[in-house]
Amino acid sequence: MTDITTEKARIGAPSAQPFINGFTEEGESLSPLNAAASKSPLAGEAVKRHSHGGGVGIPDSSRAGRLTSYKLADFKPLTGMEEDWRFTPLKRLRGLHTEVLNGAAPTVSVTAPDSVTVETVGRDDRRIGSAAIPEDRVSANAWENFTEATVITVPAEVQADGEVSVLLTGQGTEASAQHVVIIAEKFSKSVVVLDHQGTAVVSENIEILVEDGAQLTVISLQEWNDDAVHASSQQAKLGRDAKFKHIVVSLGGDLVRVTPSARFTAPGAEVELFGLYFADAGQHLEQRLFVDHAVANCKSNVLYKGALQGRNAHTVWVGDVLIRKEAEGTDTYEANRNLVLTDGARADSVPNLEIETGLIAGAGHASATGRFDDQHLFYLMARGIPEEVARRLVVRGFLNEIIQQIKVPAIEERLTDAVERELAATNH
Amino acid sequence: MSTLEIKDLHVSIDTEQGTKEILKGVSLTIRTGETHAIMGPNGSGKSTLASTIAGHPRYNVTSGSITLDGEDVLAMSVDERARAGLFLAMQYPVEVPGVSMTNFLRTAKTAIDGEAPKLRTWTKDVKAAMAQLRIDADFTQRNVNEGFSGGEKKRVEILQLELFKPKFAILDETDSGLDVDALKVVSEGVNRAHAEGNMGTLLITHYTRILRYIKPEFVHVFVDGQVVEEGGPELADRLEEEGYDRYATGAGAATIAAADAAAQA
Numbered sequence: 197m198t199d200i201t202t203e204k205a206r207i208g209a210p211s212a213q214p215f216i217n218g219f220t221e222e223g224e225s226l227s228p229l230n231a232a233a234s235k236s237p238l239a240g241e242a243v244k245r246h247s248h249g250g251g252v253g254i255p256d257s258s259r260a261g262r263l264t265s266y267k268l269a270d271f272k273p274l275t276g277m278e279e280d281w282r283f284t285p286l287k288r289l290r291g292l293h294t295e296v297l298n299g300a301a302p303t304v305s306v307t308a309p310d311s312v313t314v315e316t317v318g319r320d321d322r323r324i325g326s327a328a329i330p331e332d333r334v335s336a337n338a339w340e341n342f343t344e345a346t347v348i349t350v351p352a353e354v355q356a357d358g359e360v361s362v363l364l365t366g367q368g369t370e371a372s373a374q375h376v377v378i379i380a381e382k383f384s385k386s387v388v389v390l391d392h393q394g395t396a397v398v399s400e401n402i403e404i405l406v407e408d409g410a411q412l413t414v415i416s417l418q419e420w421n422d423d424a425v426h427a428s429s430q431q432a433k434l435g436r437d438a439k440f441k442h443i444v445v446s447l448g449g450d451l452v453r454v455t456p457s458a459r460f461t462a463p464g465a466e467v468e469l470f471g472l473y474f475a476d477a478g479q480h481l482e483q484r485l486f487v488d489h490a491v492a493n494c495k496s497n498v499l500y501k502g503a504l505q506g507r508n509a510h511t512v513w514v515g516d517v518l519i520r521k522e523a524e525g526t527d528t529y530e531a532n533r534n535l536v537l538t539d540g541a542r543a544d545s546v547p548n549l550e551i552e553t554g555l556i557a558g559a560g561h562a563s564a565t566g567r568f569d570d571q572h573l574f575y576l577m578a579r580g581i582p583e584e585v586a587r588r589l590v591v592r593g594f595l596n597e598i599i600q601q602i603k604v605p606a607i608e609e610r611l612t613d614a615v616e617r618e619l620a621a622t623n624h
Numbered sequence: 625m626s627t628l629e630i631k632d633l634h635v636s637i638d639t640e641q642g643t644k645e646i647l648k649g650v651s652l653t654i655r656t657g658e659t660h661a662i663m664g665p666n667g668s669g670k671s672t673l674a675s676t677i678a679g680h681p682r683y684n685v686t687s688g689s690i691t692l693d694g695e696d697v698l699a700m701s702v703d704e705r706a707r708a709g710l711f712l713a714m715q716y717p718v719e720v721p722g723v724s725m726t727n728f729l730r731t732a733k734t735a736i737d738g739e740a741p742k743l744r745t746w747t748k749d750v751k752a753a754m755a756q757l758r759i760d761a762d763f764t765q766r767n768v769n770e771g772f773s774g775g776e777k778k779r780v781e782i783l784q785l786e787l788f789k790p791k792f793a794i795l796d797e798t799d800s801g802l803d804v805d806a807l808k809v810v811s812e813g814v815n816r817a818h819a820e821g822n823m824g825t826l827l828i829t830h831y832t833r834i835l836r837y838i839k840p841e842f843v844h845v846f847v848d849g850q851v852v853e854e855g856g857p858e859l860a861d862r863l864e865e866e867g868y869d870r871y872a873t874g875a876g877a878a879t880i881a882a883a884d885a886a887a888q889a
Contacts (some may be wrong), residue, residue, distance in 0.1 A: 594722030
């Protein structure tokens with residue numbers, strides 16, 4: 197059956213009611229690092245100072261307090277008890293958090309309209325670090341180890357004719373680091389597709405700079421082979437009146453963990469973050485996103501949808517939305533929907549909304565995890581629909597809402613086919 | 625002209641306490657154009673009969689037969705039964721996430737007819753049928769039964785009845801939970817489908833109220849998994865006045881009532 201929790205924005209002070217034992221307002225408190233804060237999750241113990249390069253962030257219940265640093269040494273070794281790693285099976289990271297990432301990085305091949313500039317640059321390029329700073333150890337490890345970066349620039353006022361297609365092909369199972377910078381200059385308009393294929397063990401940093409008035413869509417496709425391990429930090433920084441649409445599609449790979457974020461730096465900007473994932477038996481597909489409303493009058497809309505089938509198929513969705521004190525006039529909504537198709541699968545879903553000002557246009561979050569069970573099947577079949585068609589009908593309908601956001605017909609078609617293949621893979 | 629024939633049907637379910645026999649030898653014949661009402665107290669096995677005809681996996685047929693124009697219905701899968709012309713309007717229609725009504729109706733119609741309906745006439749038919757059942761046009765964009773009220777779900781069941789044009793419609797307590805206005809709307813829908821002349825109707829109900837709007841030629845009274853009395857419409861009138869008390873059979877019926885209540889919980 198379907199469990200739905202929808203909560204209106206809590207404006208002002210958190211309620212004084214005691215929470216369920218072992219739970220905070222933000223969810224299950226598995227992490228001992230959060231123990232001190234769990235008594236009063238939003239009640240002012242938070243250290244909200246950013247620690248750029250300083251390495252002194254203190255994990256707490258506020259998303260703003262998370263440590264950020266370009267230096268790997270600033271991040272403690274992972275134990276799996278950290279709030280942002282508690283769902284991830286570290287053993288299956290294949291060294292992305294412990295080893296020097298000097299394996300061969302996935303090869304990068306870019307097909308782009310003539311108006312778009314594509315460069316391969318060294319670590320010292322001034323554009324590196326212009327939009328992102330690592331927020332976790334695996335991301336910092338990639339930052340410390342990448343040897344060259346791909347920089348894609350859509351020049352000012354250019355309306356790119358056709359999409360920029362970036363094919364990243366894995367080169368094997370040695371742990372590696374990747375770096376890509378996407379710059380959408382002022383008033384440009386473009387679509388960039390990051391297409392991950394093959395076998396890789398890779399930690400990736402994608403920096404996305406959306407300058408004033410620019411419109412950018414980034415689509416990140418993870419259609420890896422079954423043995424791939426992929427951690428991808430995709431951070432976007434938005435200028436005034438910028439419009440950014442981000443779509444994450446994770447289908448293949450043993451462990452895929454995508455952590456997109458969008459930071460507003462000037463008013464009038466809008467982001468849409470969409471995601472689609474389909475986990476088969478044994479797959480771990482994780483997505484943790486962060487929308488930082490740091491300035492006034494920006495908009496964000498988040499929708500992630502996932503399907504799960506097979507034993508130990510595991511998906512994780514954590515959506516952090518922070519509306520800072522300065523961010524008056526913010527309008528935000530985030531939702532996650534999961535469809536569990538068989539027994540033995542697990543979907544974790546944690547929508548977090550932090551609000552530090554009451555002067556907003558709207559804020560909401562929702563999460564629902566439903567099951568496709570024998571009752572649904574009986575109902576559809578009792579109307580003459582054969583079992584296979586019924587199953588496909590449900591999943592296709594469910595995921596199509598995300599696919600149709602892509603608006604690149606070739607990719608929409610490819611993903612529709614990919615979803616059909618996923619369904620065909622474990623018919624029973 | 626079609627015939628749905630049920631002969632000496634015995635049905636049991638598996639419960640935690642073991643196997644429980646619910647239907648204890650039911651025989652019934654329905655022909656095209658006929659309306660049969662099955663009435664009986666809670667737990668008498670009325671809904672079990674409906675679900676068994678549709679092929680719900682929970683119910684095990686231990687003996688007896690169901691045939692549609694001589695074809696063995698029990699040998700058919702659930703979807704084959706629907707395509708053969710059997711339609712069950714469910715007592716508790718299921719919410720199906722992710723599937724819009726539009727998509728669902730068209731897929732089902734295509735499956736039943738063996739070919740896709742012509743888009744233009746189909747859209748028109750759906751709209752007209754919805755208007756007659758007073759279902760808002762925006763329902764087509766919503767997921768199947770998701771968030772519908774009890775009355776809306778029942779109307780949507782009858783919408784399907786009108787669109788799919790089955791040979792036999794089994795209405796499982798379609799009247800329960802409806803207010804008088806909704807009851808009228810739903811009954812009119814059933815009567816319209818019936819008036820086309822190619823359908824037989826098996827109307828399962830606890831109350832006599834719906835029989836003011838849908839007129840059965842035959843009334844069968846179910847108690848404890850068996851038909852205990854049969855007659856014409858006058859039998860329904862008598863039940864309206866006297867209730868089911870005179871059929872009370874003591875402990876046996878009560879046990880089944882408890883099992884059925886547990887099954888529905």
